[in-house]
Amino acid sequence: MGKGEVRRVAEPYDTELGAAVARAQEGDEDAFAFVYDLVQPRLLGYLRGMVGDEADDVASDAWLEIARDIGRFRGDGAGFRGWSATIARHRALDHLRRQKSRPRATLLEQDLLETPGRSDTAGEALESLSTGQALALIATLPQDQAEAVLLRVVVGLDGPAAARVLGKRPGAVRTAAHRGLRRLAQQVAPRSTGAVTNPAARTLGSAR
Amino acid sequence: MTENRPVDAMNPSAESYSPELDALLAAAARPAPEDPRARERALTAFRAAREEGAFRSPARPEDDWRPGEKRGRRPFKVVLGAFTASVALGGAALAAGVVPEPFGRGEDPAPAVGSAAGLPSPGAGTGLPPRASSAAPSGAPGAGESSRAPDGRPLQAEDQEARCRAYESVEGRGRALDSAAWQQLQQAAGGPDEVAEYCGELLHGSGSGRGSAAATAGPAVPEPQETAQPGEPVRDDGRDGGGGTGDSAVDGGGRESAGRSGGS
Numbered sequence: 452m453g454k455g456e457v458r459r460v461a462e463p464y465d466t467e468l469g470a471a472v473a474r475a476q477e478g479d480e481d482a483f484a485f486v487y488d489l490v491q492p493r494l495l496g497y498l499r500g501m502v503g504d505e506a507d508d509v510a511s512d513a514w515l516e517i518a519r520d521i522g523r524f525r526g527d528g529a530g531f532r533g534w535s536a537t538i539a540r541h542r543a544l545d546h547l548r549r550q551k552s553r554p555r556a557t558l559l560e561q562d563l564l565e566t567p568g569r570s571d572t573a574g575e576a577l578e579s580l581s582t583g584q585a586l587a588l589i590a591t592l593p594q595d596q597a598e599a600v601l602l603r604v605v606v607g608l609d610g611p612a613a614a615r616v617l618g619k620r621p622g623a624v625r626t627a628a629h630r631g632l633r634r635l636a637q638q639v640a641p642r643s644t645g646a647v648t649n650p651a652a653r654t655l656g657s658a659r
Numbered sequence: 660m661t662e663n664r665p666v667d668a669m670n671p672s673a674e675s676y677s678p679e680l681d682a683l684l685a686a687a688a689r690p691a692p693e694d695p696r697a698r699e700r701a702l703t704a705f706r707a708a709r710e711e712g713a714f715r716s717p718a719r720p721e722d723d724w725r726p727g728e729k730r731g732r733r734p735f736k737v738v739l740g741a742f743t744a745s746v747a748l749g750g751a752a753l754a755a756g757v758v759p760e761p762f763g764r765g766e767d768p769a770p771a772v773g774s775a776a777g778l779p780s781p782g783a784g785t786g787l788p789p790r791a792s793s794a795a796p797s798g799a800p801g802a803g804e805s806s807r808a809p810d811g812r813p814l815q816a817e818d819q820e821a822r823c824r825a826y827e828s829v830e831g832r833g834r835a836l837d838s839a840a841w842q843q844l845q846q847a848a849g850g851p852d853e854v855a856e857y858c859g860e861l862l863h864g865s866g867s868g869r870g871s872a873a874a875t876a877g878p879a880v881p882e883p884q885e886t887a888q889p890g891e892p893v894r895d896d897g898r899d900g901g902g903g904t905g906d907s908a909v910d911g912g913g914r915e916s917a918g919r920s921g922g923s
Binding site: 480492523600632636 | 676677679680682683684685686687688689690691693694697698700701702704705706707708709713714715716717718719721722723724725726
């Protein structure tokens with residue numbers, strides 16, 4: 452197994468993102484739209500892993516806050532991804548608290564049940580994995596592992612940034628990401644037939 | 660944004676988990692389709708915030724994502740700077756009388772110049788009169804602090820000046836301060852970026868309030884001219900000139916009378 456060490460990913464667009472954020476802070480709406488287009492897809496992926504099919508609503512709330520507070524932000528493009536992920540996470544946790552007592556079938560569970568059977572070669576099956584199915588699989592992990600994996604892989608944060616978003620020490624997040632990835636690797640390994648269609652699959656929301 | 664980015668994200672020098680996992684992560688990281696209405700809502704919120712002038716709001720600690728300011732990853736130099744500054748701030752505050760002295764100054768109003776405040780001082784300490792103890796409450800730890808500024812300024816202003824002097828003495832590293840003093844400065848100034856200006860105004864702007872002497876000696880120094888205490892932590896040359904202006908004379912007078920009261 453690997454070391455769980457997901458190397459820092461300097462997103463190719465981080466420089467542009469940082470510049471656009473700076474212009475948006477001056478009130479440039481086009482720049483803000485550009486920031487949105489760069490950041491939103493991954494933020495949404497993270498939120499889908501967190502709250503399933505409510506992700507759109509939560510993302511909408513998060514963007515209201517991002518739009519309002521963008522002038523307060525200090526940092527570069529990579530920093531902005533961390534800052535915005537923190538806001539999104541808080542909104543997601545708020546949402547999960549509100550929803551705690553309301554178990555529900557989510558789109559993600561649906562996705563999960565429709566995951567291709569494991570009789571064909573693993574490679575082919577996984578090639579055809581939808582984003583929703585992949586996120587649903589990640590969401591079956593314990594929450595700390597799922598969040599670590601989502602922030603590292605989906606949002607593309609480096610270890611220290613992910614740790615700051617989660618309010619944890621970098622070592623703890625590294626360990627959680629490692630465990631999560633190892634667990635996922637076991638789940639999708641060719642020999643573990645049927646693991647993907649785990650009926651106990653759930654989103655983080657219903658896990659709480 | 661390529662689909663194989665998460666695979667790149669795996670440390671290639673490390674053993675890969677598995678190609679299957681890489682495929683899974685690639686799928687997870689694939690950008691989700693966008694909802695144009697959500698985008699429009701975000702832009703509307705942006706315009707509203709711009710109208711309200713929300714963009715001029717000061718940064719909170721959680722808004723600072725500049726490299727090097729990450730929690731728990733402060734470079735050694737910054738830590739050292741913060742430590743130095745904390746000591747300097749603490750010293751300035753102590754000298755200015757902000758921090759209660761642990762040496763029982765109230766009982767012995769005439770300590771020797773330049774020595775530890777609590778040491779017996781044979782010359783000045785002879786026959787402490789009742790007046791000394793009647794003067795003591797104002798100098799006692801934590802008591803009547805607001806009344807202690809001889810020129811009538813609330814002591815709070817002096818405290819702030821002491822902090823500002825400390826801030827300036829560690830200029831450039833001041834941002835890294837985590838101390839309560841730094842927090843207070845920030846609060847008073849209205850944000851971390853305003854502190855420099857705020858302090859500049861406070862220390863150099865208005866004519867009054869120079870009072871570097873406030874940050875020098877204890878209240879019972881017999882010679883008011885003795886302003887340069889050896890242990891004075893934040894004094895710097897630029898401020899020495901300021902110490903000669905009226906304020907320090909007033910301060911000195913205050914101390915002088917205290918000294919006299921101790922000696923009579």
